[in-house]
Amino acid sequence: MSATYPLTVIEERGACPGLTGFIESVHVMISTVADEFGVPDMELTVVLTGDITGSIRARSEIERDFAPERAGGIVKGKTISLVRDFSETAIVLDTGGVAAEEELDQAELLHLVVHEYGHALVGRLRAVAGTRPPKTIRSKTPEEVAAIWAYEAADEFRCDLFSNALLGQSITVTPSSGGEPRRFTLADLLGEGYRDAFAGLLDDVHPGWADLVHAYRTHQVGLDEMYESLLFGTGAMLKLIAHADAVEHAGGNAPLLTGYADHPAVQRLLGPVWTPIREVLDTTPTLLSLADFAAVDRAIQDCGRHIVAMWASLGVTGHLTEDDQLYVSVS
Helix, strand or coil, X not given: CCCCCCEEEEEECCCCCCCHHHHHHHHHHHHHHHHHCCCCCCEEEEEEECCHHHHHHCCCHHHCCCCCEECCEECCEEEEECCCCCCEEEEEEECCCCCCCCCCCHHHHHHHHXXXXXHHHHHHHHHHHCCCCCCCCCCCCHHHHHHHHHHHHHHHHHHHHHHHHXXXXXXXXXXXXXXXXXXXXXXXXXXXXXXXXXXXXHHHHCCHHHHHHHHHHCCCCCHHHHHHHHHHHHHHXXXXXXXXXXXXXXXXXXXXXXXXCCCHHHHHHHHHHHHHHHHHHHCXXXXXXXXXXXXXXXXXXXXXXXXXXXXXXCCEEEEECCCCCEEEEEC
């Protein structure tokens, strides 16, 4: 086991037994990649659990209200920085409490593990590169939130493609019609699930977000409820786009949004936000070295200005007052 990236594996809360060896083998493989890309030392704890909600809440103060439901599915894994610089990191994996005689799907488990390891590596690189935004006691401005939403969405895309690369190295597919075997991809594993979820939520974006702002203007909802719903809805939608677009890319298909270009949600809101992020992702490696990380991460975070512009197009802006308080206005 790597001395640079020491590993501890914990099984708890009715986790499917017998997976420690699998985790250790993946850890060795990813540790080699991490070393090649100059990821600084970090201690990793992988928690295998049958109760992901309980395991995450027990390990993170900021995740006391964690719930696994997300747009597009249920969270099966989460990476938690136990200290702010990610030098001590926990990866919590939901093994479903599967009985010992039932076999977990190898491809699904490998994707889950590698994807979360990707978050651990990226989180460590961001902390050491100095591009992780500072922690604030006050409420964050729209610009600060948007920069985080931009890099979190980009991280999901990169971690999915990192997983896709390792899936292809480990698993092959033989076409049912015969012919040469080919590499297994994330598209083979996940199919159209993320794309269908994205398509099903487009009306929630438009006219949904405009309706939400209108509900505030007509005194149907309060300012805080409207503002938080808009911001967190944006973050969730961008992560869903990132996952769906990564699957399309892995399958050799056109970018996700090209198939929905006529929908007003894509034309007016999502396209101007995701397209600049995708352009940075398309012109930079999936995993960045420490030497290259800061410049690319700043470019991704700068794409947050398009998110701010999108909120402003709905009439929602915000700024800090002279006493360092957030003031949100709706025009």
